[in-house]
Amino acid sequence: MLEVAHLFVHYGHVLAVRDLSLSIGKNQVVGLVGANGAGKTSTLNAISGLISRSGTISLDGAPLGSDTANIVRRGVVQVAQGRKLFADMTVLENLELGGFLLKRAIVKERIEAQMVQFPLLRQRAQQRAGTLSGGEQQMLAIARALMAEPRYLLIDEPCLGLSPKMVLHLSDIILALHHRGISILLVEQNTAFVFSLAERAFVIENGSLVLAGSPAELKENDRVRSAYLGI
Numbered sequence: 001m002l003e004v005a006h007l008f009v010h011y012g013h014v015l016a017v018r019d020l021s022l023s024i025g026k027n028q029v030v031g032l033v034g035a036n037g038a039g040k041t042s043t044l045n046a047i048s049g050l051i052s053r054s055g056t057i058s059l060d061g062a063p064l065g066s067d068t069a070n071i072v073r074r075g076v077v078q079v080a081q082g083r084k085l086f087a088d089m090t091v092l093e094n095l096e097l098g099g100f101l102l103k104r105a106i107v108k109e110r111i112e113a114q115m116v117q118f119p120l121l122r123q124r125a126q127q128r129a130g131t132l133s134g135g136e137q138q139m140l141a142i143a144r145a146l147m148a149e150p151r152y153l154l155i156d157e158p159c160l161g162l163s164p165k166m167v168l169h170l171s172d173i174i175l176a177l178h179h180r181g182i183s184i185l186l187v188e189q190n191t192a193f194v195f196s197l198a199e200r201a202f203v204i205e206n207g208s209l210v211l212a213g214s215p216a217e218l219k220e221n222d223r224v225r226s227a228y229l230g231i
């Protein structure tokens with residue numbers, strides 16, 4: 001279980017995350033929804049060790065620490081918002097970078113596995129990542145994260161800029177990862193997407209969690225319906 005307790009993130013005088021606690025159980029899909037600037041990315045970056053924070057973050061009862069490489073080694077991997085691919089590098093090179101902590105032979109094996117899973121990446125292996133479509137880039141970003149064989153995958157706004165058809169495809173990909181036993185923290189402004197996949201979801205406003213529950217429970221909430229589902 002990945003547990004975040006009493007997390008605070010400051011940027012100078014700006015308090016971006018305040019006293020946030022949540023947990024992701026083994027093989028769970030958990031959602032985190034909230035508006036622009038609510039503190040979603042800050043929460044993920046704090047878990048991944050990319051920014052300083054206070055509070056405790058633990059994995060299976062042991063502190064996760066803040067050494068980014070060690071966090072990846074322990075199986076907690078983030079797919080960054082905006083995909084953060086190396087635009088001038090090829091698809092293959094981006095995948096290789098996802099395995100930077102691994103031996104060459106293992107990297108080769110895992111790239112092959114990703115290309116079996118995402119055949120399109122094989123076709124595009126020599127294409128520069130920056131020239132892929134938005135949906136293809138999202139696929140590559142997920143495949144690159146999977147190179148580290150995560151147990152916990154933190155995905156930041158994967159739906160951003162994707163067509164409805166691509167969003168459906170993404171939904172299948174996330175379900176397939178879930179069925180392989182990967183636990184997922186899914187961060188999205190697309191609340192309907194999160195509710196269709198997550199077992200539990202948290203709502204964050206101004207850095208604080210304001211609601212938590214199953215999608216069925218949250219859908220009953222008037223505030224969630226008007227502010228997050230637009231119904």
Ligand SMILES: Nc1ncnc2c1ncn2[C@@H]1O[C@H](COP(=O)(O)OP(=O)(O)OP(=O)(O)O)[C@@H](O)[C@H]1O
Nearest residue numbers: 011014016034035036037038039040041042043189
């Ligand atoms: N590096 C930074 N320096 C200063 N303030 C920051 C920094 N990063 C984020 N913030 C501020 O922290 C708050 C939370 O930002 P964050 O990126 O976590 O929100 P978010 O929920 O991911 O939003 P979005 O949906 O737009 O991605 C915002 O007010 C933002 O301006």
Ligand SMILES: [Mg+2]
Nearest residue numbers: 040041042081
């Ligand atoms: Mg964000």
